[in-house]
Amino acid sequence: MKTYLAQRLGIAALTLFGMSVVIFVLLRIAPGDIVDILFSTGGYVNPSERAAIEKELGLDKPIWLQYVDWLRNIATGDLGKSYRYDLPAWEIIKPLFPVTLELAILSMIVAVVLGVPTGVISAVRQDTTLDYILRVLSLAGLAMPSFWLGMVIILALVAWIGWIPPMTYVPARENFKLHFIQFALPALAVGYRSSALIMRITRSALLEVMREDYIRTARAKGQGERTVIWRHALKNAILPVVTVIGIEFAFLIGGLIVTETVFNLPGVARFLVQAIAWRDYPIVQTLVMFTAAIVIFSNLAVDMLYGVLDPRVRYGGG
Amino acid sequence: MASWHFAVAVWTALAVLALYPAGSALAQTPKPGGHLNVMLREDLPQGFAVHETATVSSSFPSMPCFNNLVIFDQLKRQESLDTLVGELAEKWSWQDNYRNLVFFLRKDVKWHDGKPFTSKDVKYTFDVVREAPDAPAKLRINPRKDWYANVEAIETPDASTVVFHLKRPQPSLLLMFASGYTPIYAAHVPPASYRTACMGTGPFKLKEWRKGEYVDYVKNPDYFIKGRPYLDTIRYLVIENRGTRMSALQSGKLDVSFPGEMTKTISEQIKKAVPQMVVTTVGQTVSDNIIMNVKKPPFDNLKVRLAVSYAIDRRGLIQAVHQGGAVLGAALPPKPWGIWGIGEQGLLALPGYGKPADEKAKAKKIMSELGYSPEKPLKVEIGTRAIAIYVDMASFVINELKQVGIEATLKQVESAQWHPMATRGDYQIGANLTGLGLDDPDANFFENYACGSPRNYSQYCNEQVMKMIEAQSQEVNNQKRLELVLALQKKLEEDAPRPILDWRLDYFSNWPYVHNMIPQNNIYNFGRMQDVWRDK
Numbered sequence: 001m002k003t004y005l006a007q008r009l010g011i012a013a014l015t016l017f018g019m020s021v022v023i024f025v026l027l028r029i030a031p032g033d034i035v036d037i038l039f040s041t042g043g044y045v046n047p048s049e050r051a052a053i054e055k056e057l058g059l060d061k062p063i064w065l066q067y068v069d070w071l072r073n074i075a076t077g078d079l080g081k082s083y084r085y086d087l088p089a090w091e092i093i094k095p096l097f098p099v100t101l102e103l104a105i106l107s108m109i110v111a112v113v114l115g116v117p118t119g120v121i122s123a124v125r126q127d128t129t130l131d132y133i134l135r136v137l138s139l140a141g142l143a144m145p146s147f148w149l150g151m152v153i154i155l156a157l158v159a160w161i162g163w164i165p166p167m168t169y170v171p172a173r174e175n176f177k178l179h180f181i182q183f184a185l186p187a188l189a190v191g192y193r194s195s196a197l198i199m200r201i202t203r204s205a206l207l208e209v210m211r212e213d214y215i216r217t218a219r220a221k222g223q224g225e226r227t228v229i230w231r232h233a234l235k236n237a238i239l240p241v242v243t244v245i246g247i248e249f250a251f252l253i254g255g256l257i258v259t260e261t262v263f264n265l266p267g268v269a270r271f272l273v274q275a276i277a278w279r280d281y282p283i284v285q286t287l288v289m290f291t292a293a294i295v296i297f298s299n300l301a302v303d304m305l306y307g308v309l310d311p312r313v314r315y316g317g318g
Numbered sequence: 319m320a321s322w323h324f325a326v327a328v329w330t331a332l333a334v335l336a337l338y339p340a341g342s343a344l345a346q347t348p349k350p351g352g353h354l355n356v357m358l359r360e361d362l363p364q365g366f367a368v369h370e371t372a373t374v375s376s377s378f379p380s381m382p383c384f385n386n387l388v389i390f391d392q393l394k395r396q397e398s399l400d401t402l403v404g405e406l407a408e409k410w411s412w413q414d415n416y417r418n419l420v421f422f423l424r425k426d427v428k429w430h431d432g433k434p435f436t437s438k439d440v441k442y443t444f445d446v447v448r449e450a451p452d453a454p455a456k457l458r459i460n461p462r463k464d465w466y467a468n469v470e471a472i473e474t475p476d477a478s479t480v481v482f483h484l485k486r487p488q489p490s491l492l493l494m495f496a497s498g499y500t501p502i503y504a505a506h507v508p509p510a511s512y513r514t515a516c517m518g519t520g521p522f523k524l525k526e527w528r529k530g531e532y533v534d535y536v537k538n539p540d541y542f543i544k545g546r547p548y549l550d551t552i553r554y555l556v557i558e559n560r561g562t563r564m565s566a567l568q569s570g571k572l573d574v575s576f577p578g579e580m581t582k583t584i585s586e587q588i589k590k591a592v593p594q595m596v597v598t599t600v601g602q603t604v605s606d607n608i609i610m611n612v613k614k615p616p617f618d619n620l621k622v623r624l625a626v627s628y629a630i631d632r633r634g635l636i637q638a639v640h641q642g643g644a645v646l647g648a649a650l651p652p653k654p655w656g657i658w659g660i661g662e663q664g665l666l667a668l669p670g671y672g673k674p675a676d677e678k679a680k681a682k683k684i685m686s687e688l689g690y691s692p693e694k695p696l697k698v699e700i701g702t703r704a705i706a707i708y709v710d711m712a713s714f715v716i717n718e719l720k721q722v723g724i725e726a727t728l729k730q731v732e733s734a735q736w737h738p739m740a741t742r743g744d745y746q747i748g749a750n751l752t753g754l755g756l757d758d759p760d761a762n763f764f765e766n767y768a769c770g771s772p773r774n775y776s777q778y779c780n781e782q783v784m785k786m787i788e789a790q791s792q793e794v795n796n797q798k799r800l801e802l803v804l805a806l807q808k809k810l811e812e813d814a815p816r817p818i819l820d821w822r823l824d825y826f827s828n829w830p831y832v833h834n835m836i837p838q839n840n841i842y843n844f845g846r847m848q849d850v851w852r853d854k
Binding site for chain 2: 031032033036037038039040041042043044045046049052053056084085086087092151154155157158159162163164166167168169261262263264266270271274277279
């Protein structure tokens, strides 16, 4: 187990290193840089002023040297300074993570609460009217982008009751009710889509398990249908569902761009897009690396969870 | 009985007459206090460093923090020399036949940190902006240096007097001082500090700038105009999604829209949903135009440029792209949206403004003389910024050009690359938008048409035009200056380095309980907020 964990951590470190190279190079391949953007807001370019800014920001150095400087700074805990805001990168991005994490977790809760029971019902009532209705609803969830659903929710609210959720972040300690409303609506929009995926995976995994001999044995032993499904069948069908939940959660950390924009939530994804548009390298690099770390470690957590859920799963050489 | 009725009617009429003015005055009496939520479509690109930027996204939300020497009356829609009022300057005086401009400053003004405001702050600001040889600091980028190219020296005889010595007479210099782009910086803080904070003398103090979220202001209790501002607090909310912005305005989460944000269609939708919403139509001083690189073939040929200008049906563009939310005009916006533009009748004589079929026939004839036709077209690449307001216009133009024998392929250029590309002249033809910081010929001509100006994207340089620009700039008689300006606009359209297609209108919207929020015919020069109040 320890060896396996060490191997996985080693792979995680290598992946992060690879990510650092990829994001660093990709950003510099993209046309234009922060100096172009700054002049763009002035509507002109002055070569001497341009050179002075490049020097000030260290953009005049060779790319490899910029990369080495960046890694060296990270090693000393310095994430750099935002080109756009002239402030330490960490100071800017620190408040963003709790917002995105909260939204992602709430969305996943909505997805699981909606997806798993409906998947089970759909499998148990296979080929009934209820099954068809649930499958249509799940297909609709997959077909509708969450940002579109979010926009529809906002437009419907403003048209019907002349109200929309708060447009600035309301911390829970200030006003829990408003805070909850602010997150519940985007979580519903995002969670619905994820629930559709979870529902379909749950249904197909459960249908497969329900045909196993041990399920027939459980029934033959006279166990109630509820016990058979929830204790025996679902427990064995849950592994692929957990995998999907892990992947979806990781995706949401960086994939909430438009939802955060539509609901005006100051999260990581929305800010990342702004930072890319501004070629704010320190901010983009830091956000991407953090997101990559979360993705890697949430995958690792899911893998670890397999052992808990299925005693047959063993880690390491054995 | 009749006399009884007559008496009642007379007394009722008298009572109404007696009450009406009082009631009216009562309704208009400003109420101090309250909070205002104002729309922002993006975060402040350069913070409050207004002298380092040329976008309304920075200037508008910075206005409450600052003061100018003079300003366009914030309660009037039109801006001109006649609507100038003093701000940090109590009085001003032209001397030596418009060669020296003397400002007499207020003595009761303090910076937000309590330090006194003096003439040194004024000299500091303008020495930095004009990059004087002994300037005490340097701006990172300096988009309006050219505005002050005619300033030779600035003197401060005492703490409350500033003298601007000019190289030649320039009556309209006073207008530059009134722009939203011309706040006075504090000499005791570095210019770079304005990128993250705001040290001003204005009616509101910066409380917090939450990056990407909002800018919060609180009333400045030491403001030099007693009893102002009326509001206690203002919040500028950044909402990047347009649909969400409009929903926020409609639901009352926002009280006021953003300058230049409301199109005709959107304002009509909002008005339909919220009939009490106050929608004011004003000019934006932003034009759609075609830039043609006169240094490169085929647009180094005047005939080709004229063919392009003749080919584009401006009225069709206004209807198709703006749904009627723009007006015809040459290099300066026409009345009533501006004061210097050529009127509709005058435009008819210029290329591209006549009947579309006739104008297209002229374009075809020129192209045919040059050996091109719709069947054998001249192939060019038209560049534009990869954002909808540019691309929509470019698409319309491409279709128009195709009809006269010019086949233009669209090259969408990312925002970061657009201005560098245009400044370098690294293009053939482009679909462009130009905003004027001021509705003034100097601000426009020196910036967009003068030889060597970095924003003269067409690379156009005409000695005769330069003389005309200089002549109108020095003319002290307003009527004579107008005649020179009209002739200059005519000449520019005939040379067609940058044919103007239309001037955009704004449908500025606010809830009826917001008073004294008067949009001007220029998106850059209003929003000081000192007189704004709300009765809700």
